[in-house]
Amino acid sequence: MQRRVFFRYAGASAAAATLLLTTTSCDDDDDNTMMDPGAVDLGSGDTGILNYAYALEQLEAAFYTEVVAKSLGLFNATEQQIMQDLKGHEMIHRDFLKAELGSKAIPNLEVNFEAINFTDKNSVLNTAKTFEDLGVAAYNGAGKLLDNAGFLTMAGKIVSVEARHAAIIRDLISNGTFSDTADTMGLDPAMMPADVLQAAAPFIKTKISANNLPK
Known part of the structure; x- marks a missing residue:
């Protein structure tokens, strides 16, 4: 399948996730205990996990907006389309999560x-690899923290697209390395929110508190 068609199908998967949860609302379990003064608090329960995902999608969307600009x-032409x-x-991921969270969505992050040197191809691609690998690991690690089965289904649909992103970026860096993140069991890594946010922190000016997320 040509890459352009491949990504159209991947985009359709994300759109399907939107349709799946249009009638589902976030749980009302936000408990702002242990607030970190001056930080944007992600919240607790499923709301906190969705805001955690929303923060990461904000970061990725902002990065690719800069890349395209x-x-x-x-x-080359094929890579530009990618x-x-x-x-x-x-x-799509960012806007879907924001709509799903509604009034409970965290503000736009700075x-x-x-x-990142946006005039250097290696810098752009290696940053993209960092973000995509981190996104896959984040969804893999957070899935078990969700209570709502609908949200878990949605997260599975999004992470499958993120894994496609990670694969194509790796192949752009070095052809044939698309599955290098898989371990000996054929599985991608999983990271807990605290570790993911620490890895993403250099790219986010806004201070984020994850103190109330499920453990």
Whole structure:
């Protein structure tokens, strides 16, 4: 299957996730205990996990927006379309989670991309690899913390698209390395929210509190 068609199908998967949960609302279990003063609190329960995912999708959408605006000239025509598709997918994920959270959504985060050289192809691709691998590990680790089966289904649909992103970015860096993240069991890694947020922190100016997330 050609890459362009491949990503159209991946985008359709994200759209299907939106349709799945249009009638589902977040749980009302936010408990703002242990607040970190001056930080944006993600909340607790399923709401907190969705806000956690929303924060990561904000970061990825902001990154690919910058790539499309500043870096397309570094890529050939096929690669340019891939970058535009990745931007589109991450914006779908971001906007879907924001709509699902409604009034419980955290505000827009301020990102920090000063360490990224958007005029250097290697810098752009390696940053993309970092974000995509981190996104896959984040969804894999957070799935078990969700109570609502509908949210778990939605997360599964999103992480499958994120894994496609991770694979195509790895192949753009070095052809044939698309599955290098898999362990000896053929499984991608999983990371808990505290570790993911620590890894993402250099790219986010807004201080985030995850103190109330499920453990």
